[in-house]
Amino acid sequence: MTIDTRALGFGSSERAVYAADPWTTRGRLYQEDGSPTRSDFQRDRDRIVHTTAFRRLKHKTQVFIAQDGDHYRTRLTHTIEVAQIARALARALKLDEDLAEGVALVHDFGHTPFGHTGEDALHEVLLPYGGFDHNAQSLRIVTKLERRYAEFDGINLTWESLEGLVKHNGPLLTADGVGTRGPVPQPILDYCELHDLELASYASLEAQVAAIADDIAYNTHDIDDGLRSGYLTFDMLEEIPFLAGLMAEVRARYPHLEPSRFTHEIMRRQITRMVEDVIGVAQQRLSLLRPESAADIRAADRVIATFSEGMAETDRQIKAMLFKRIYRNPDIMRIRAGAAQIVTDLFAAYMANPKEMQSHYWVDHIAGLSDAPKARHVGDYLAGMTDTYAISAHRRLFDHTPDLR
Secondary structure, eight states, X not given: OOOOGGGOOOSSSOOOTTSOOGGGOOOBSSOOOOOSSSOHHHHHHHHHHTSHHXXXXXXXXXXXXXGGOTTSOBHHHHHHHHHHHHHHHHHHTXXXXXXXXXXXXXXXXXXXXXXXXXXXXXXXXXXXXXXOXXXXXXXXXXXXXXXXXXSOSBOOOBHHHHHHHXXXXXXXXXXXXXXXXXXXXXXXXXXHHHSXXXXXXXXXXXXXXXXXXXXXXXXXXXXHHHHHHTSSOHHHHTTSHHHHHHHHHHHHHOTTOOHHHHHHHHHXXXXXXXXXXXXXXXXXXXXXXXXXSHHHHHHXXXXXXXXXXXXXXXXXXXXXXXXXXXXXXXXXXXXXXXXXXXXXXXXXXXXXXXXXXXXXXXXXXXXXXXXXXXXXXXXXXXXXXXXXXXXXXXXXXXXXXXXXX
């Protein structure tokens, strides 16, 4: 992929005309005075970092349960890595770096304990009440569940940050109002009644770079953690031409490198090549679209920040390998079953006796609710748990807790 280096931003140039502009933001649901020292997107980013939800990510699973070792990625370290890549892409494309970083930092707020295993289990028990979607839960956290400010619930992010959170993976509705990936979760529809996030359009380019940064980060770092754990070997990576080429390149330059350094040299090259691929594709698509504003990005008929066809095929190959070798490994599946059991047991226990949710701010009122609103409160409580808190809560309520090692 060819990159026009003369068109790159290096932190000192003006924002592009198609970048989101914090000085002309569409504003917040609850009007606030501006800051004399920070843009609205800077304030969004800073509010995200200071939330309880952000701190909880340090004890939430990315792939490997935290008990497996201190060096594996958690949801927090993954989020920080996504934010770094998103900011690098935003700078190169002359976007608003603070908005891109903010969307990256908030994108996983709604994840449950135990990663996608916990999400699947929580969705299953909540199906009679509308199910569970981590993206919708992220929106609930920043608009309702964080309780920090005197004048409003949530953290009152700008329209642009909320739009990026909800639509970073693309439009949720077609122009005819049909869900692009099935029905739109009800919490998102409910919020849009108050603050229309325009679900049928693409998000800003800042949100798009945050989304593709997520793919780059977890593709690379799940390989790194897979090699560390022993579920992956270098021979397995040879099955993917892109990775085989990177390994050949490293071996040619450093023929006697120790395995840990060899792994890092592969991973840094993988991130670099993928980032450069996205920049090249984005520049190409921008030259065809010729946007004159951020609105033109939203109105485009396709995503701007994405992989080339060749890199997209590599992305599919890597995901297939990770799914086969790690996510569906029998040892991981055993741990997943135990984690799912913990979530399912806790849901049943809290539905039967809501007072067991000892730290829930509304615990004294939940018992009198009907099943549907009670289930939503229980879901919120469970989704907010860290792995460690869920395990300790289960041990307190049950005689036997699955061993997740």
